[in-house]
Amino acid sequence: MAFKKSNIPGEDIRLATEMTAKRRKLIDETPAAPLVYEYGVNRLAKDLHPGFVKAVIAEKTPCSADCWRIRLEPAAGEAFPYFRAGQFVTLSCRAGESFLSRPYSVISSPREALEGKLEIMVQRKGIFSTFLIDEAAAGTELIAGEPSGDFYFDSIRDRKHIVAIAGGSGVTPFLSMMKAIREGSEDFRLTLIYGARTRDHIPFDPEKFRGEGVEVIVVLSEEEAEGYRHGFITAGLLKEYIDCDTSVFMCGPDAMYRFVRGELESLGFDETKIRQERNSVGDREVSEIKAFRLIVHIRDAVYELEATNNETLITALERAGIPAVVRCRNGVCGFCHSRVVNGEYFIAKENDFRRSADKKFNYIHPCSTYPESDMEIDIPIMNP
């Protein structure tokens, strides 16, 4: 064949040979105006995902036998981003020799965050919660990671009615959701079923949250009281609240998840409609505690420390005071994604959320990984 468009002989080829000259001329004619520094889309992306925000403790209030509410304000010149009700923030700071980070679900609503209010609930459990409860005070500075996680209502994925099941400080994400429903930033029905030992162990005032679209049922296991259910969160109780348009969200201790999942299964509830917030990966039980040498590369810096087989690598890094990036602490988010240069390790199957290629090329999430030999790893720098 012969390609021909123009009837003028040689015209097609002439046009082709002139392309660069025309382009050159068009560039010449374009103004040398300054380039836009930031676009609307990029600005919104930054507003929603600022990375880290410097925050200050504004207020600390006990709210049950073992829970405190801590209200944070942004440090001067900083701002909290809008977020999805149900998300968590990871707080970090230096405490003594260590550099600690822990994730906490947010009590505040998305709009309260825009007003500079970010409240979390802290239950006395470990080293960082003890630090926050006993040592930190109004004025203590912390670094807050941006609100993260996918424990939130999604209008496409979830049914319009959420039955939320919580225990302990696990009520926190649901407090945010209930506030969001009231302020109109979320649009779904929520029935909260909260399990506690006695009324003294309820870290929120159910009356304050009941309202349009929100029902609150408190189940006490060690006390009988008017206006409260007695016993456990059983199939019989769940049946009263679950309808054909329900998704179940759970946040609380692992023992609660196991029990409630069993009850839901006995009801024939579709398990793909159950979502649960994951708890931090803690120490593991080992027959013999062994200490290993851990070599850590951060950019061109090299650290050497001791790590034991019963603790996650992130715990070893924190104890050594190395500011290591970490966010969810349960293996899911991949924020601490690191390269194994050499060494053996263990990751429990239920905490292994690495990408398939990470397994192929030997990458780990230190927050859910235990050393099984001397190790050398390359971790990303913490760069707030």
Place this chain on the structure above:
Amino acid sequence: MDKYDVIVIGAGNGGLGAACRILNAGKTCLVCEKHNIPGGFATSFVRGRFEFEASLHEFNGIGTPEEPGSTRILFEQLGVADKIEWIQLKDAYHLISEAEGYDYVMPFGWEAFAKANNQLHPDGEKYINEFFALCQQIREAMAYIGETKGRPDPAVMMEKYPDYLACGSYSVNEAFEALGYPKEIVDNLNTYWCYLGADGNNLSFLHYANMIYSYFSKGAAIPKYRSHELSLAFEERIHELGGDIWFNSEVVKILTDEEGHVCGIRLKDGREIAARHVIANCSPHVVYGKLLDSEAVPERALKLTNFRKLAGRGFTVFLGISKSAEELGLKDHNYFVYDTTDNVKQYESMKKIGNTAAQATVCLNNADPDCSPEGTCIIYMTTLFTDDAWSSVDKEDYFKLKNKVAADMIERFEKATGTNIHDYIEEIAIATPETYARYCGHPQGTVYGYESQYYDGLMSRIQMVEEDRFVPGLRIGGGYGERLLGFPSSYKSGVNEAGRTLRDMEKEGR
């Protein structure tokens, strides 16, 4: 070490390719990446029991080990080919276009594809054979131009590649009009337009013909472990060659000396690293608008950058489904669901939020049955916005708006394929232009670099590549480069810029 021969800004495809090329030549190289993993768009993410591919639909130019395509050859040269496991795709696509009532599957392979066109037009096969012969000449001409380092002998060009020259200036629509093929055949050949994202009046025919010929005749593949596998294969190669990659390490400044030559970079935390050569795997808008001091940016760099048009801004819905593809009734890997195959109209309606004129949807399990647990499947649907429609969205409306657009796309796909998906959505993630801006920093959340425009197409860019650079010691490669967007192009562009950087170094050394 605080000094490297070359610093690469950005560990996207172009940056990773460039670093391997530099290191293969025995030079020292540091890659600085602002995210915590390599790859840019070439990545994946996990939600629940699903691992989603972030961007890749299909990769052309791989071929087979016996008959390697151009990208496989490039990967072999760089030393990454053995690190990647490929899955060959069976069919090209399933096209569903409402206006014309099209609903058919097209296979890969010259012969099979040509024959399948007989179902569209009695002489379909004849037209396709003629078209592919033209494409072959275009490819051979491009290869010859490459071999002559951009200085082909005009007499050879006239004698051996006259059709290449004759169609060289034309857009896709102009060329198809001249070829005079029936509408059904042209519509079918236009199906892949959204992989380049420019409408047929602007898109260079040479570029498009070259791409679709590669797809149809050589087929396409996907990496077994999503495109994160590609990125980690490159990262591993970089370490093998003694290179460094620093993550969470955003470059905020390219430093120049008194002569205006590049002398290093500054990271966000203030640390400076010296290097006489920088390859930026990011947009010239960012390089000239932010990374260089304004005094170091010549007027013509501003003119060129202002002259260019930002291409499609991405939008993708990722779905983890609690039913198998078979149970849903989805047989194909790659679906194009269009209002119309008239891509000038499509392009126009994609300027605003609210239309779902075009989507390219993948059901990954139909290429890789093991990509998700048994009884489940992974579906992802992509569209583009051809204007800056997402710039004025308020943060309080953002989450609802993205879910609305996603819901429309899901509904549209269900209607086109007669399936029910929404009842079985176990996991969902939605990427908007804001998401692409967040992870890769691209202006307006574009995923396609600079759009192929009539006078800013593949051939003009290649011919003017030296003219389009301004700062000694600095080169820009990747999806914004002379090869334009796409996986193979962005690797190639990065490798090419690295090759030019090595030549620059050689000249300086003399």
